[in-house]
Amino acid sequence: MSALVFQEKSDVKPELPEGLADAASRLTALACELADLQAAAGLPVSQEDYLREVLHPGLMQVVYEWARGTPFSAITPLTDVMEGSIVRAVVRLDQCCRELMDAARVMGDTSLFSLMEAASGKIRRDIVFAASLYVA
Numbered sequence: 001m002s003a004l005v006f007q008e009k010s011d012v013k014p015e016l017p018e019g020l021a022d023a024a025s026r027l028t029a030l031a032c033e034l035a036d037l038q039a040a041a042g043l044p045v046s047q048e049d050y051l052r053e054v055l056h057p058g059l060m061q062v063v064y065e066w067a068r069g070t071p072f073s074a075i076t077p078l079t080d081v082m083e084g085s086i087v088r089a090v091v092r093l094d095q096c097c098r099e100l101m102d103a104a105r106v107m108g109d110t111s112l113f114s115l116m117e118a119a120s121g122k123i124r125r126d127i128v129f130a131a132s133l134y135v136a
Contacts (some may be wrong), residue, residue, distance in 0.1 A: 001119075002063040003055050005026060005096055006089045010058025012080045020064055026056055031055055059089050066090060067122040090128045094120050 003024065018025060028051065035050035058081060065075045076083055097120040104113035 001096055002089065002093055003057040006056045008056065008058070008060045008081060008085055009079050010056070010077070011077055012030070012058060014061035014078070015057075016058060016061055017064070020060060024060060028055065036061055059086065062086060063090065063093065063123070067119070069122075072127050074096045081091050087128050094124050094129075097123075 003127075004027075031051055031054055032047050035047045038045040038050070053134075058079060059064050062078050062081070063113065064076045065078065066072070072086075079086070097116045100116045101113050101120070104110070104116060
């Protein structure tokens with residue numbers, strides 16, 4: 001989900017573990033399918049442009065490491081993205097998890113609810129969710 005939530009550009013190509021690289025490949029294939037469907041429906045969409053606008057995998061490795069419990073100071077060297085943008089992306093990702101939890105609750109999908117609750121719990125920690133960075 002971080003590839004969909006993150007909206008900035010990054011020149012650093014993330015080094016993804018095998019499972020995460022497979023997920024990124026499936027996400028790219030799904031986005032290509034969506035672009036093709038839109039083009040088939042008559043919308044002026046090309047796969048390359050659609051992928052460039054929709055998918056931004058620059059923080060996938062960073063978010064993965066953050067969810068694994070890696071300290072913030074250790075994840076910032078993994079990318080060229082500014083620290084504030086990392087915080088903003090993780091907060092947005094948590095908001096997305098919470099919205100999916102609400103949707104899962106309405107649909108009665110307990111497995112999706114549990115999955116999003118666990119994901120939110122793993123990223124909702126430490127300095128990223130501090131009430132204020134200026135508190136002593």
